[in-house]
Amino acid sequence: MSIVRKIDVEGRIVLPISIREILKIDPTCDIIIQAHGNGLCLFIYRNYCVFCRATSNILAFKGHDVCKNCIRNIASGLKTIPRHEKIIQEENRSPAITKMIELLKQSPDIKQYEIAKILGISKPRVSQLMKKLRSGVV
Ligand SMILES: [Zn+2]
Structure with missing residues (x-):
């Protein structure tokens, strides 16, 4: 689209209404x-x-305009989300891990073979999940 307009003596130009409407100016x-x-x-x-x-x-942040509220929200979100992306958020944990955590809370001295028996998973799997739990990956 091209439109011819005169520039007035003071150097002003009026943007055509059609263009202002199209571009929501x-x-x-x-x-x-x-x-x-x-x-x-x-x-x-x-x-x-x-x-x-x-x-x-x-x-301005890296060429984008961001308000202070959003910067604050982003910053607070970053604090609650651990740095390692491998860390699974609570709601995304596998049911086995969630149940295992519950069992450990109820009886901290529970043996791995007991957890395996209760959850119906193998002892090596419990051992693997325990390692992940201790390292904070889950
Ligand atoms: Zn904002």
């Missing part, structure tokens, strides 16, 4: 103007959070 928004070869490029300056679209307390 707010009448008071900021525009970035760049000289490009023999022409101009206009970009809508959208200073809002890429996650929640908030328009206040915006900080």
Whole structure:
């Protein structure tokens, strides 16, 4: 789409309503103007959070605008999610691990063969799960 417009004596140009509607340009928004070869490029300056679209307390992060609330939320989420991606979150644990944890809570001195018998899994499997549990992988 190209439209011819006159620039007024003060250098102003009116953006056609059709283009403003298509690009959802707010009448008071900021525009970035760049000289490009023999022409101009206009970009809508959208200073809002890429996650929640908030328009206040915006900080630039790696070329993206992010609000302080989202930064705080992301940071708090990172604290609760362990660094090692191998670590399985509680709700994604296998039923055997969950039951094993319950058994260990009920009777901390329970033997591995007893766990194996109760859960209907092999003793080596219990041993393997215990190792994972001790290393914090599950
Ligand atoms: Zn945000």
